[in-house]
Amino acid sequence: MLELKSLKKSYLQGSSKINIFENLNFHIQKGQRIAIMGKSGSGKSTLLSLISGIIKPDSGEILLDSTSYNDLEESQLNDFRATNIGFVFQNFHLVSYLNALENVMLPAKVCNVANPKEKAIELLKSVGLSHRLDHLPSQLSGGEKQRVAIARALIHNPKIILADEPSGNLDEETGIAVMDTLFELIKKNNTTLVLVTHSKEVALRCEKTYELVSGNLV
Ligand SMILES: Nc1ncnc2c1ncn2[C@@H]1O[C@H](COP(=O)(O)OP(=O)(O)O)[C@@H](O)[C@H]1O
Ligand SMILES: [Mg+2]
Structure with a gap:
């Protein structure tokens, strides 16, 4: 369902060029859950940004469910991302002036999900936060914020979840509980997962683990 073909990506740093991927080929089946590990700076976040279409490769092709990003205009790609992809970040990325319920409802508005409020309440309940609907992010603990972020990533039933070190900022016990929640929900919905993590x-918990070494997934 996700295919990366001959991906090349480099960054310009001043006058020098850093090659992150020279010829990356990779594919994931629907419903598969994969983990990506690798040293800091190896390109894990770059890979997720490419898969999400937020940044473009120098060359090569990315296909999600047979749709090639190369065939989409910028605005079509933005819509495609909003509809098909869910994100969970290390730093949660919640909107500070919206409460938990409003944060979860955000992608539903963009994607015209039916009954967004009911769906958001149901998801917040399933992540154990039905008593925190009106709380702002600043009034939530780290683990609670990440649970809100997980609910938000799932409200529009995305085909794939991209998670960048989602338990990286949580203590071990909270991280385990948050991961339990994430895996329970994605298994229930047969959602594909690409999870970047430093934790073995x-x-x-994933079916396969890859390490990003010298621009290749091994
Ligand atoms: N926008 C950018 N411009 C220049 N260099 C970048 C940019 N983003 C990332 N890099 C560099 O690319 C490398 C890979 O970064 P990243 O994908 O964030 O790695 P990881 O997530 O594995 O730590 C790093 O050396 C980083 O400094
Ligand atoms: Mg990173």
Whole structure:
């Protein structure tokens, strides 16, 4: 369902060029859950940004469910991303002036999900936060914020979830509980997952673990 073909990506840093991927080929089946590990700076976040279409490769092709990003205009790609992809970030990225319920409802508005409020309440309940609907992010603990972020990533039933070190900023016990929630929900919905993590225990929950080494997934 996700295919990366001959991807090349480099960054310009001043006058020098850093090659992150020279010829990356990779594919994931629907419903598969994969973990990506690798040293800091190896290109894990770059890879997720490419898969999400937020940044463009120098050359090569990315296809999600047979749709090639190369065939989409900028605005079509933005819509495609909003409809098909859910994100969970290390730093949660919640909107500070919206409460938990409003944060979860955000993608539903963009994607015209039916009954967004009911759906958001149901998801917040399933992540154990039905008593925190009116709380602003600043009034939530780290684990609670990440649970809100997980609910938000799932409200529009995305085909794929991209998670960048989602338990990286949580203490171990909270991180385990948050990962339990994430895996329970994505298994229930048969959502594909690409999870970047530094934790072997978290990676073990996925069907396959890859390491990003010299621009290749091994
Ligand atoms: N926008 C950018 N411009 C220049 N260099 C970048 C940019 N984004 C990332 N890099 C560099 O690319 C490399 C890979 O970064 P990143 O994908 O964030 O790695 P990881 O997530 O594995 O730590 C790093 O050396 C980083 O400094
Ligand atoms: Mg990173």
